[in-house]
Amino acid sequence: MPASATEAAVRAAFARQAGWAKTLGSPFMERLCALLGERLSRDTEVGRRVLGWPDRADPFSDALPLRLAGGLHALVRAGRAPQLAALYPPKALPNEDPLWAALEPVLGDPALLPWLESAPQTNEVGRSAPLMAGLLVVAERFEQPVELLELGASAGLNLHLDRYRYDLGGRPAGDPASPLRLAPDWEGPPPPDAEVRVASRRGVDINPLDPRRDGNRLLAYVWPDQIRRLAQLEAALAVAAGHPAPVDRGDAAGWLESRLAERQHPGTTRVVLHSIAFQYFPAESKARIVAALAEAGKAAGARSPLAWLRYEFDAEDRAVELRLTTWPGGERLLARGHPHGAALSWIAAPAR
Ligand SMILES: C[S@@+](CC[C@H](N)C(=O)[O-])C[C@H]1O[C@@H](n2cnc3c(N)ncnc32)[C@H](O)[C@@H]1O
Structure with missing residues (x-):
């Protein structure tokens, strides 16, 4: 049997998650995680599983607080916890005692248990904004339809x-009839005026x-007071x-490697x-990806160019960068931005 993380380590993980929620501007998650860390007991099966978390890794890097918070949000969204739902956003931030009084009975719901079993998985549609801005650069450069391969x-x-519509620093893009509009806070000049046509x-x-099957799961992991992200995700799920x-x-x-061989x-x-x-x-996959792109780039030409567009943390994990490499062409740092794509600072340095 695996050893148990100490109860103190679990409570510390909730406190640490509360700190992150504060930093990331989610007062509701801050309060929820702090409260769970302080008051969760072994009176329920959920409490026993959480406080006796198997010591596979530390409970914070196992995203234990986010597993439980995701389960609670799912129950609220599904109408299984009306008293708790009455205190969830978009309602005003509740005080600790009434929130705990509404939480305690829900912690006895066995429907929460499966949420402890798997790590959160997200699909952040706000990142379509930087990716679309990068595709405008690709479209301006090569003026032909694109074949998208997403990793x-x-x-x-x-x-x-x-299939979404955009305001990218004043530059409209995408489908003007789309139910999903993405307009990140923008610094710097707009991206190029070009037409992105997706061939495949x-x-x-x-x-x-x-x-269709996992939409509610994806919605549950969005923090409940991040109303704009929830609305964006709902609209994107409807499009999909x-x-x-x-x-x-x-x-x-x-x-x-298989796709590039086609x-x-x-x-x-x-x-x-x-x-x-x-x-x-x-690490091995990353190295193979870089090598496969470089190899495929050697065969790319003006009529069948290759592009590598990525919105990822920089090597020091400090900032998220939008980078584009094209064959023929070279590498460009296009922008830096918010991890969810909510803000972008456009750079678009010349190709080198
Ligand atoms: C943080 S999510 C981002 C998902 C999406 N790109 C977005 O921006 O919303 C990371 C994704 O990478 C996937 N992933 C992790 N390791 C992988 C691998 N070796 N090969 C393919 N996908 C992987 C995860 O399952 C997860 O869906």
Whole structure:
């Protein structure tokens, strides 16, 4: 039997999560996590499982607080906890005692237990904004339709990026009739005025989600007071329901090697893209991806160019960067931005 993390380590993980929620501007999650860390007891099966968390890793890096918070949010959204729902956002931030009084009975609901079993998985559709801005650069450069290949695509919501509408620093893009509008806070000049035409789209994920089957799960992991993110995700799920995008199951490296070995239609630009995914790939996969792109780049030409567009943390984990490499062409740092794509500072340095 695995050893148990100490109860103190579990409580510290909730306190640490509360601190992160504060930093990231979620007062409700801050209060919820702090309260659970202080008052959770072993009176319920949920409390016993959480406080006796198996010592596989530390409870914070196991995302234990987010597992429990996701389960609670799911129950609230499903109408299983009306008294708790009456205190959840968009209602005003509740005081600790009434929130705990509403929480305590819900912690006895066995429907929470499966939420402790798997780590949270997200698909942040706000990242379509930086990716679309990057595609405008690709479209300006090559002026032909793109073939999208997304690594770590989750439910594939960002593969539909041309089906959303955008205001990118005053530059309109995407589908003007879309129910989802993305308008990140913008600094600097707008991206180029170009037309993005998507010829095909396909992705891979080690654990692909189905937007129709897993939509409620994705919504549950959005923090309850992040109202704009919730609305964006709901709109994107509605778009995806009408246009399922194929997301294959597998490791990104082997899948990409197979895709790059396939014939590219002349007159299309092949674009390999990913957002906040590369850091999760094994080191060996990352190295294979970089090598496969460099190799494929040697065969790319003006009629069948290759592009690698990524919105990922920099090497020091300090900032999220939008980078583009094209063959022919070179590498450019296009922008820095918010991890969810809510703000972008456009740089678009010349190709080097
Ligand atoms: C933080 S999520 C980001 C999802 C999506 N790119 C987005 O921006 O919303 C990271 C994704 O990478 C996937 N992933 C992790 N390791 C992987 C691997 N070796 N190959 C493919 N996908 C992987 C995870 O399952 C998860 O869906």
